[in-house]
Amino acid sequence: MITGDHAVTAGAIGEQLHLGPGAISGRELQALSDEDLIARLPQLHVFGRVSPQDKLRLARVMQRQGLVVAMTGDAVNDAAALKQADIGVAISSGSEVSKQAARMILTDDNFGTLVHAVEIGRRVYEKVVAYVRYQMAQLLSLVLLFVAATAFNVNSGVALTPPMILYLLFFVTVAGVVMIAVDLGDPDAMHRPPRDSKVPMTNRSAVTYWVLYAAVMFAAAFIPLVAGPDEPSPDRPSASMTMTFVVMGLGTVFNALTNRRDPASGLTPPILDVLAIAAIPVILIITATEVGFLQSSLLTQHLTGREWLACIALALALPLVIESAKWIRRRHATIPATIDTQHAVAPVRAIPGSR
Incomplete structure (x- = not known):
């Protein structure tokens, strides 16, 4: 999860969503070299107070590792990262700039639709x-x-x-x-x-x-x-x-x-x-x-x-x-650790105290 909110707030939300441990702020991210960032990426799941340049850098670093990168966003400052990602997904209620930069638009603003697609x-x-x-x-x-x-x-x-x-x-x-x-x-x-x-x-x-x-x-x-x-x-x-x-x-x-x-x-x-x-x-x-x-x-x-x-x-x-x-x-075959995607995007998980 990459957000402009404070890293502490973002970390608390990520914990409720069971995204995994590891929250970092944009300032800490900028202090890391690309090599250090690549080494720490598997343990980082939440990024707070990031700039548009930070989002773009994260997409590029992941792609350099051979990863397939998808990015969702709705604001003007998400456009660069949406364009850089292998598949940029814009929210229909978001800005026109983000929708122009994306390759896919969620017309119902439902992340479950993205999983189904x-x-x-x-x-x-x-x-x-x-x-x-x-x-x-x-x-x-x-x-x-x-x-x-x-x-x-x-x-x-x-x-x-x-x-x-x-x-x-x-x-x-x-x-x-x-x-x-x-x-x-x-x-x-x-x-x-x-x-x-x-x-x-x-x-x-x-x-x-x-x-x-x-x-x-x-x-x-x-x-x-x-x-x-x-x-x-x-x-x-x-x-x-x-x-x-x-x-x-x-x-x-x-x-x-x-x-x-x-x-x-x-x-x-x-x-x-x-x-x-x-x-x-x-x-x-x-x-x-x-x-x-x-x-x-x-x-x-x-x-x-x-x-x-x-x-x-x-x-x-x-x-x-x-x-x-x-x-x-x-x-x-090596079976990677996975989560239940349908459970991960279920609307009920947005209710406080739900699992």
């Missing part, structure tokens, strides 16, 4: 990342499948027929996108520190996981093509190529189901709505192998119960790898 932003970004991760794993697996079929001359280089690929893209893959879009998002999104804005979406770690997931899906689909119950053919229905098609289809559904959240498990609730959507592409995959006109168009055929079980087992390799990788990362 940050939560929405995080979940939207996570959906975009999940969509890219899902699509890249999907497309790379298809590329690997055809490259391997061509390199090893499997089925004359035809891993799937063109109608099979179009069927997967238009009906199965699209359903996966819908599964990601309707997901409510990770409930722990606000309990994680802000992401590093300097790390792009296509960073080394992300690309590594894309390739890993694609390799698993490719391997699962390639096995029935080379070791299926019959000889695959590019111009007539075969059980081997049909199994490859089914494994790719089921793998696509599992890919969307588990990759819709990261690092949280994709199997955490609420999941019933997502499973209802996932049932649609599964039914379409079954239909593609059982309905006559689709069999002749896609070059698929009826599969036995054992062949279906084999397809399901192979397709399950992808969600097993995805969930295992996320579990390992969660185990090794």
Whole structure:
């Protein structure tokens, strides 16, 4: 909390709000060098009797440490710090200067709205990342499948027929996108520190996981093509190529189901709505192998119960790898100390004597 009030008054208010110990006045702040200020910042939570220059300096020092800085204010003297912060938030009842300098304006003057806006932003970004991760794993697996079929001359280089690929893209893959879009998002999104804005979406770690997931899906689909119950053919229905098609289809559904959240498990609730959507592409995959006109168009055929079980087992390799990788990362992640954000901004906390 940064305020023009006296440091003693500000410290008393900060104590009521449980902001943490450590109050300092603007005069004491000005006496500190930047290095000393950086060393003491973790123990400082309240700043009183500060000038506009002090607010601007605090924002710059925090940014120099690589921190994401948000600043709220309503007065003219807040404008410089609002402009400097990564996101400046003005109060609608404040001055026009502060609103011009800010990137966001709280129209209802409710800090709870700010928390909700940050939560929405995080979940939207996570959906975009999940969509890219899902699509890249999907497309790379298809590329690997055809490259391997061509390199090893499997089925004359035809891993799937063109109608099979179009069927997967238009009906199965699209359903996966819908599964990601309707997901409510990770409930722990606000309990994680802000992401590093300097790390792009296509960073080394992300690309590594894309390739890993694609390799698993490719391997699962390639096995029935080379070791299926019959000889695959590019111009007539075969059980081997049909199994490859089914494994790719089921793998696509599992890919969307588990990759819709990261690092949280994709199997955490609420999941019933997502499973209802996932049932649609599964039914379409079954239909593609059982309905006559689709069999002749896609070059698929009826599969036995054992062949279906084999397809399901192979397709399950992808969600097993995805969930295992996320579990390992969660185990090794450093969980920072956090507070309940909804409790922190609850209006009832403004009432004297409340907690």
